[in-house]
Amino acid sequence: MLGQRVMWVAWPAFLVAGLLEVLVFGVVDPQDLSWFGHPLAMSREAVYTVGFFVFWVLTMLSSALTTMLSLSPFEVNRCPVPETERPADCAKRACCR
Numbered sequence: 499m500l501g502q503r504v505m506w507v508a509w510p511a512f513l514v515a516g517l518l519e520v521l522v523f524g525v526v527d528p529q530d531l532s533w534f535g536h537p538l539a540m541s542r543e544a545v546y547t548v549g550f551f552v553f554w555v556l557t558m559l560s561s562a563l564t565t566m567l568s569l570s571p572f573e574v575n576r577c578p579v580p581e582t583e584r585p586a587d588c589a590k591r592a593c594c595r
Contacts, residue, residue, distance in 0.1 A: 507561040515554035523549065 528545035531538050538545060577584065 503565055507558055507565055511554055511557035511561050514557045515550055518553040518557075519546065519550045522553075 523546060528538070528540075528542045528549075531545065540548070
């Protein structure tokens with residue numbers, strides 16, 4: 499299930515990062531960018547690459563937060579240890595299924 503959730507986050511974020519890349523760099527020339535008043539010492543391709551990964555990470559964080567907030571209380575409070583293997587003092591022994 500974890501792998502499926504990772505793909506729910508990563509794939510849409512990848513698509514949005516590609517779209518943001520096209521939109522932003524269709525308007526902004528990487529050679530015109532500066533960092534704290536100094537021109538960037540990177541090639542256009544390097545700026546495109548860094549920009550894509552920054553967009554991808556930001557959209558993954560947004561999607562991950564949405565996925566985390568969509569978890570039901572059962573999923574959040576579920577004990578990962580099977581009921582037959584839990585210690586006797588486990589607080590989640592008598593929880594509802």
